[in-house]
Amino acid sequence: MRAEGSRRPVSVTTRSGEVVGRTSNGVNRFLGVPYAAPPFGPNRFRPAQPHDRWDRAHDATVMGPTAPQSLYDPRLEQLIPTRIIPGDEILNLNIWAPSTAPPGGAPVLLWIHGGSLTHGSNALEMYDGTRFARSGVVFVAINYRLGIEGFSVLDDALTNLGLMDQAAALTWIVEEISSFGGDPTQITVMGQSAGGAAVAALVSSPETRGLMRRAIIQSGPLVAMPTESVRETTDLIAHKIGIMPTREAFSRISPNALLAAQTRVVGDESPMTGGPSFQIALDGRMVPEIPWEAVRGGVADGIDLLIGVTTDERRLWISPGDPLVTMNKRQLGEASTALGLSPELITAYQVSFPESEPGEILGGVLADLSLRGPMIDLAEARARRGSLTYVYEFAWPSPVMELGAAHSVDLPFVFHTLDQGRTLVGDSAPSHLATVINDEWVEFAKVGSVSWSSWQQARSIKTFDGGTNSVVDDPQPDRYRELAVATERRRRTLTSAS
Structure with missing residues (x-):
């Protein structure tokens, strides 16, 4: 790694090519770094594919594109403003790393954002990892496919594609993070809400076993649902458009048109109101067992766990x-x-x-x-x-809109x-x-x-x-x-x- 002082470029070479970020006040920042190929065109509704090598240095000084998503309902949008950045390279991650790494590398913290599997991104200013990096941790925040693009149940495609994106990012980190000053043997996976549910699925999945040392689950459901139940939302969206629930049919619909149909079906449903939603599915591969049941049964006993809730969880959704x-x-x-x-x-x-x-x-x-x-x-x-x-x-207790500890x-x-x-x-x-x-x-x-x-x-x-x-x-x-x-x-x- 080459750092040249405050607010100067800093360069790292990955397997896909060179990425150039910025260094400032002891922290190296690399933003919008692709960890997999864009999941569009021939890659749509397929597991994350390796990214082609790039010949020119990749500019990692600005946030990368975000997954297709709509705005929250007006009240939630006021509390957690959505940030939408257009572009195809949505499978990207942000890295904040100490400019001087200890021998063997610094511990790594991987952040998986929440948002009911339909909202959110690593581009939210609230998810800035500077404080962690200044404390000696390499902090990584990822994007993954959301909604129908990431959690559909189609007749001729794998399910849990968004979760598989997260697993691909985790694998990328294991392979590449040492170049950024991180220790790939000291990875903590951390998520909140739907991101916490994803962490529970990852720590219990046979596909990612051994890739992480610790886990943090903040207000995360520990469940996954039968595929037949999860597919109901996909079927409703297919019916709304007038197509069959297949990869071929869905791939012919533009992401924006599919998002519009998803928004009409899912609407403003919340954990308190129920209704159509996206869930992690029991797919027999990534998630062969309910994470709650698997972890309580011992599959993650080698992983240290920090887990918690807020006092007034419900108040975020009660207007x-x-x-x-x-x-x-x-x-x-x-x-x-x-x-x-x-x-x-x-x-x-x-x-x-x-x-x-x-x-x-x-x-x-x-x-x-x-x-x-x-x-x-x-x-x-x-x-x-x-x-x-x-x-x-x-x-x-937050004084905003009587949220309390929501x-x-x-x-x-x-x-x-x-x-x-x-x-x-x-x-x-x-x-x-x-x-x-x-x-x-x-x-x-x-x-x-x-x-x-x-x-x-x-x-x-x-x-x-x-x-x-x-x-x-x-x-x-x-x-x-x-x-x-x-x-x-x-x-x-x-x-x-x-």
């Missing part, structure tokens, strides 16, 4: 006119019965949160069954075998990019909390541990609230006991359906 806001006690009882939620579970939450309205109770239960319950179940199972699992809860509010703190994430956290978010969280993530990437104890008999949860950031042992045992019962029932249902 003032949402039915959950106006729900009364009678409607709570009716909805709970319809959803198969036991009276004991609802009562435990009402006791734990006596000031919460009925809709908040139901939203909290549903969010916990999707995220908190599986997280604790996973930690318990791994602890019985001596595998290290560190559990946290992000609890700082889903995604933790992101600007993890990256220490509060200015870039002010749409989520406001103008007065505590910088000291960002320092604490970012330092913990850096330490985990470096040595596989954090400042609090792993999940054992004490059942310790680190709470990041911006105050004392205390560790709570065995929190709310009555609520957690009922949650465990409901979570086990859900796990068995998912397992039997697969």
